[in-house]
Amino acid sequence: MKHAFVTGGTGFLGANLIEQLIECGWQVTALHRPESDTRLAHNFGAELVEGSLADISSLQRAVPENIDAVFHLAANTSMWRGRRAQQWRDNVEGSATLARVARQKNAGRMIVTSSISAYGYQKNPIDEQSPQLADDPRHGYLYTKKRAEIAVRKEIEQGLDAVFLNPCAIVGKYDVTGWAQTFLLMAGNQLPGVPPGSGSFCHVAEVAQAHIDAFARGRCGDNYILAGIDASFLEFFATIARLLNKPEPKRTTPAAAIYGLGWLSDLVSRFTGREPAITPEKAALVNRCLIARCDKARRELGYSGDVPLETMLRESRDWLLTRGLLPSDENETVKETSH
Template sequence: MRAFVTGGTGFLGANLIEQLLADGWQVIAMHRHGSDTKRLQQQGVELVEASLADVDSLRNAMPENLDAVFHLAANTNLWRGGNAQQWRDNVEGSANIARVAREKNAGRLIATSSIAVYGYQSGRIDERSPKLADDPRHGYLYTKKRAEEAVRAEIERGLDAVFLNPCAIVGKYDTTSWAQTFFLMEKDQLPGVPPGKGSFCYAGSVARAHIDAFYKGRCGENYILAGRDASFLEFFGRIAALLGKPAPKRAMPAFVIHTLGWLSDLWSIASGREPLITPEKAAMVTRRVVASSDKAVRELGYQTDTDLDTMLRECYDWLVEQKLLKASA
């Protein structure tokens, strides 16, 4: 079996490629110029350099008649200063990879979308919930929904594709997501705990769901990948325990975080630099975004039995192993 993977140098991509190789797949990983491909080289993965923005480079990089294309690459920017590039990466890039996958007769495209396409809702989200990500001021949500629409346009032209919508992913190989919370808390630099709540999913299970979606998913369907629900106060408290730090006692009020976001946004207009907190980040961490994985469990065999402590311990142990964190006493 042959797989073409975008985003293979990233957090989820590393977990997916590890499992594909263990299953005996031949993996071709597409990467951008300048990406760190050391791990992939050590694994014996075939590397091809291309740009999602350049259809011809994708055509040159992608072989004919692949079994699967796993499109994981995404721009997760949460600052309006990066919105134009985010549109090119997420929307135009998804349109291009889907087009080339169809032209090259790939067996199936597995598109990594996000729970973000459903926007902010008061209740528990499932696949029947409306997709409310229609405010262009929230670039990540807005572009992820339109990335799905771009792939659906190719489904209408004959592409076989499935969509996976992970929630907040936790696990090893993370240096840019929740790992940043570990780094801030280790240095006692965390400005505060947001009052939101989320569904946290295990990276290993999310990666396995991608492979299972190739075999079992239904064309055109969304599959939400959730896991364990927790408030950020609880989540950050568990990180503090791993680091040997005092657990935070209370969450900051939402209005304080929103105010900081807007003030920082004004500063960024003058400086041209991305601030630590933005209105987009403030919106994301002050909401309750919880979801159901029942459909993925039923149709894909998605596993949700990994508890939050196990997810965070794996993330922590890997960061210590990589000497990115000091082991707590």
């Protein structure tokens, strides 16, 4: 039986990965912080160990010697300047520490969940030959994801076997804090507008499977972009509206208005100390076209990236319904669209 050590196992992608690993017969040890909700990971059958990426001694205790795989999914995804210092500690220093421990513990392979964000914002579709342009520290998430890869590569130079996966926008079950938030906003008639950008959307089950395939078939030191269905945010939000039996948005909000709201909200946050719903970093993300290609992952990992947008969004909606996170008056109407 293969043994996997997983960080970020209490998150959206991590829960899907643990579920698939257990189904494939793996033994799974999942790292978690004291405040994390561990119910899904526990129900799937993972062994839970408390620790922190910031505490090397806790990692040395938690990571078993000669473990087959270390799946590093944990990340600080904040897009607010107020969390940049912590984000650097989590994403860059935490990745460096875990990679060092994985090498010292003779892990068979480390699979690093990076992000398409490591490539920065580019005008043309991104593939693995594209330069990684995430060099503006004002875009903290992008900046730290690139530097987390650099930190792990230093351990590769010392003998660590590691592979990097760069997913695009992930959609599917077990999500309550990512793109699933759009369902909650739209269900509550709180959606402030539709941004003019676009992106590549990928199904969480396929992304999780790609992690397992990268363990078996990936090449050490290589990046694999996990893209999917290209869509504008207008298409994305319209699909969610249909799944909620809500009126479909017909036009986008001007980019200037979204940028203005982001800067105004950021100014207010300097006094309140609270992260706003829209920040300059988020405005930059949703106003751009961030499209990627996954031909290499298809060739070498067997990745598909062909799950229809409506299929992955329907799965996300149904999960929210099972958790009672959509308003009760929505439950009756959307069930009709499930048949």
